[in-house]
Amino acid sequence: MQAFTPLEAGDPERVGPYRIVGRLGSGGMGRVYLARSPGGRATAVKVVHEELAEDPAFRRRFGREVASARRVTGPFTAPVVDADPDADLPWLATAHVPGVALGAAVATHGVWPERFVRALGSGLAEALEAIHRADVVHRDLKPSNVLLAPDGPRVIDFGISVAADDTKLTTTGAVVGSPGYLPPEQLIGREVGPAGDVFALGALLAYATTGTGAFGGGPAYSVNYRVVHEDPDLEGLPEGLAEVVARCLAKDPQRRPGVPELIGELGRWEAADGARGTFTPGTWLPAPVAADVTALRTVPLPLPEEAATTTADADLPTVTVGAAPTAVATARLGAPPARPPLAARLRGAVRRRRTAVLAAAGTLVVLAVAAGLLLPSAFSGSSGRGNGTESSGSPTAAAKQLAVREQWSSGQDLWQPVVADGKVVGEGEDDLLHAVDAESGDVEWTYPSASSLEGVSDGVVVATSNEQGTVQGIALDRGTQVWSVPAEAHTAPGTSFHLYLRVVVAGGTVYVNAMYDLPEGSERSGRYAVSALDAATGRLKWTRPVEYGLSDALAVEDGVLYGGMWEEGGTYFYALDAETGEQRWRYRASEEIGGGATAIKVSGDTVYFGAERGVLHAVDARRGTRLWTYEPDVEVRDWLEPLVVTDGMVLGCTGENNGSVSGSGDVHAVTAATGRPLWSEHTGTEPELHGLLDGSVLFSTEAGTLHAADPRTGESAAQVRLSSGDPDAAAAGDRVYFDGGDGRLHAGRISLTER
Incomplete structure (x- = not known):
């Protein structure tokens, strides 16, 4: 230190x-x-x-x-x-x-x-x-x-x-x-x-x-x-x-x-x-x-001749002395939208769910983004605002030219595509799963069972079927089923399976958040449980019933399962031993029921929970104690996946998530140590993060515009219009895969160059 x-x-x-x-x-x-x-x-x-x-x-x-x-x-x-x-x-x-x-x-x-x-x-x-x-x-x-x-x-x-x-x-x-x-x-x-x-x-x-x-x-x-x-x-x-x-x-x-x-x-x-x-x-x-x-x-205090000079960005030093920069918030004042009924929230969860299945060591990061039709050249504007100090090591995003050049197009459009191990996997208009070669666009395989894509982990595509009540593992390299877990393995006595809210796979274990129907005439219409099943045999390892509701977000990191639940007395985030299901801690996020976790990111000894009612929580991952909270005062409320932690900052997006057509949203950056807001950028349609490329944070909107912003200031003069539609896309490194609005999947290469 x-x-x-x-x-x-x-x-x-x-x-x-x-x-x-x-x-x-x-x-x-x-x-x-x-x-x-x-x-x-x-x-x-x-x-x-x-x-x-x-x-x-x-x-x-x-x-x-x-x-x-x-x-x-x-x-x-x-x-x-x-x-x-x-x-x-x-x-x-x-x-x-x-x-x-x-x-x-x-x-x-x-x-x-x-x-x-x-x-x-x-x-x-x-x-x-x-x-x-x-x-x-x-x-x-x-x-x-x-x-x-x-x-x-x-x-x-x-x-x-x-x-x-x-x-x-x-x-x-x-x-x-x-x-x-x-x-x-x-x-x-x-x-x-x-x-x-x-x-x-x-x-x-x-x-x-x-x-x-x-x-x-x-x-x-x-x-x-x-x-x-x-x-x-x-x-x-x-x-x-x-x-x-x-x-x-x-x-x-x-x-x-x-x-x-x-x-x-x-x-x-x-x-x-x-x-x-x-x-x-x-x-x-x-x-x-x-x-x-x-x-x-x-x-020791360094001698003057030992004081090396570096071009590293030290704007977030170990010890802060002096007044903190004033945060720039472009969010609008206004009352939050009314909370939709359960059925609408469940539809919204399915609509907004980002296709990310977490590997045991966090080695796979799936970035599902909203983009669209490729246009031949980029354009620039001054839409972003910020107040941080620019890095002296490289140009800011505002000083760069953003361009996307088409590489190929394929005959099949894919919904919620995921990029992994050289393949792009997604659901086609024929309700089948398809995998295409990420370099050429050639079709590698088609999976014949109608299923919902959950993500990819350890070379296995994970899909669910609410109609059949199964979770299936499909070999990424050849498209054949390697295992299937039936709902009967985790359905509690006296209930019947209804809906998978979230599924993640880590270390050969399938973790599911599911909703179950109760017999007709029961006081409540449904019940919930988080369960762990052996991926090879379907055997139930453990299950924890939840009375009032489960959040759809789940994350597994270093043998710990993190999620959100509603119980009597409020809304909670929790940490469970991933192997036994024993509770390590439970953190009360709110005295009210509702507003559960919609995005989770574990970084070091901190777990960040983005909540349904707009609050971002930083919690000690070891003890479950609150470190800080941040609540942007904006009309759009829910935090969206993914959250990105980089260079002492937490980047994330908020959107409406109201179960209907997506509305506007905001991109936010806060300091990871204290939650101090750095900047917010309002977007006319719901945004989503791609990640980082060449020192810039990439995000897009469902209006089809791709932005490159300075992660410290939010300044975003570099942008390119991809589509006028409302498509799905995925980004991995400098590649973006997206629906071109013509019923075809397109691949483009992203470049950021100095002006």
């Missing part, structure tokens, strides 16, 4: 008397570097962005803030040691704290027990006392501005804090800070004093305890609205701590406790060994976090 990233081309070698040796982070005001003082001391140097340095008003304000910050001294702050507000690029140097950011610690290791949260609050309250004693208001206290050191937390980044008597310098109408941690009075334009930092402290304690913000996630304007008008969500906080946090989050700043009161109340925390108020790694930090903090402090 290291707290810095290598320098890049164009980074300074020296700022004032400080030798620059690494990058620590970046924010809205500037970039932060790790530096050596002339005497060899580790120092954090913030250099202001050039465009801000050209603003005389900003320079004046920066100079005043430096003077204010110099007055702050205390054991839980990072003191200012040097500054030059008059330099060509103004800079500020503080003592370097080799610690883990609170946000990163919670995202990596989960939520904290109460005694550790109280210790955290005690240290932060002392830090605020020191800040306020210098007549300074921090104004941007948030998880990334709290570093965890062995001897207590450190509050950092006074770069946008303003002296209490200088708030008039803030531009009229401007809101500086981070959603969920800004107090209501700041959002409505009133004077902000020390009580505003108390509000942020309460929000931090709620975050450390639950892993989510006290006012939810989503676009800034929706979070800010809840801060001003709604009560905080303190579910999951222990009773005593919830009472403290609730007082800190009072709407009226006069009703919040003072910092000395909080120090007295939180300072009585006790470690597991009974020691009171002692800040050492073993007493105030959870064990996994303490291990990370201890390991981090053993990383």
